Amino acid sequence: MxxxxxxxxxxxxxxxxxxxxxxxxxxxxxxxxxxxxxxxxxxxxxxxxxxxxxxSKEELFTAVIQREAAALVAAVRGAVEQGAAADRQLWSGLKGFFAHTAEHPEGWAVLHQQARTHGEPFALEVAAMRAEIIEFVTGLIGAAAREAGCDESLAEREVSGLAHALVGSAESLAEWANARPEDARPSAKETAATLMNFAWTGLGPLMGGERWAPGG
Incomplete structure (x- = not known):
């Protein structure tokens, strides 16, 4: 045999x-x-x-970026509680983002640290991922503005900028969380709460028509 x-x-x-x-x-x-x-x-x-x-090594790195980027976008989209209030949708999306980056720290490091610093075509792949997430977050903030009865000028002037600021903050916070010692690392829920406390407490009054202005 x-x-x-x-x-x-x-x-x-x-x-x-x-x-x-x-x-x-x-x-x-x-x-x-x-x-x-x-x-x-x-x-x-x-x-x-x-x-x-x-x-080649270049093609392998590109394939890795594409795979990790697609997984991150899918995690954020899949985490959002469809039909919930606007703040709840944003909260759940952030939890999905931070959960994914915490569970896949090497993938996040490739996207956030490696791919963005080695020029084309790698940086373009990450830029495409960020653009997709920003577009998605823009939709969530726009929905929040409509839900709050905000005037159309907010959506036209500021929603896209707010989405860029929120995504940039989330990226920086994910890097901070992953770099902390394992026994002091916050959970995805805690990290999402940190950003919601920073962002939504400001967005809430903004949706109500309040504006900050420099004195003098």
Whole structure:
């Protein structure tokens, strides 16, 4: 009798294993210092197999960015409580964002630290992800403005800017949370509450027509 043949790993599964290894390596070593040899070793495959499946290091990094960006956008969209009050929708979306970045710190590091600092085409991939999230948040804030009976001038002048500010704040807060010691790291709920306390307490009066103005 012949020996039992080992079960062949499907190509799609093998690719994901190699991309998982690439995420870990890029996050820990940085794009320039990471090597295909190291990625292959972490994945438990040969270096030629990595090249066969994923071509060049640049193409591998691009594929990693695209995968991690799509997962983050899906997490935010999927977390929002559809049909809830505007503040509840924003709160749930933020919880989804912070939960995902906390559960996938290496993926977040690749998006927020590595991809944005190594020029085109990597920065463009992240910019596209941010634009999609900002558009989504713009819709949530716009809905909040309409829910509060705000005049149309707020939506026209400020909603997009507020969305940019909120997304930028969320990104900075996620980096802060992930960098804290594990025993002092806030939960996704706590981090989302921090941002809601900062943002929504200001947005609330704004939706009611209040404006800050410099004195003198």
């Amino acid at each position: 012949g020996g039992v043949k080992s079960k062949r790993v499907p190509r799609a599964v093998r690719e994901q294993q190699m991309m998982d290894a690439a995420v870990l390596t890029f996050a820990r070593r940085g794009y320039r210092a990471a090597s295909m040899d190291e990625i292959a070793e972490v994945a438990g495959v040969s270096k030629p197999l990595v090249y066969l499946y994923l071509n």
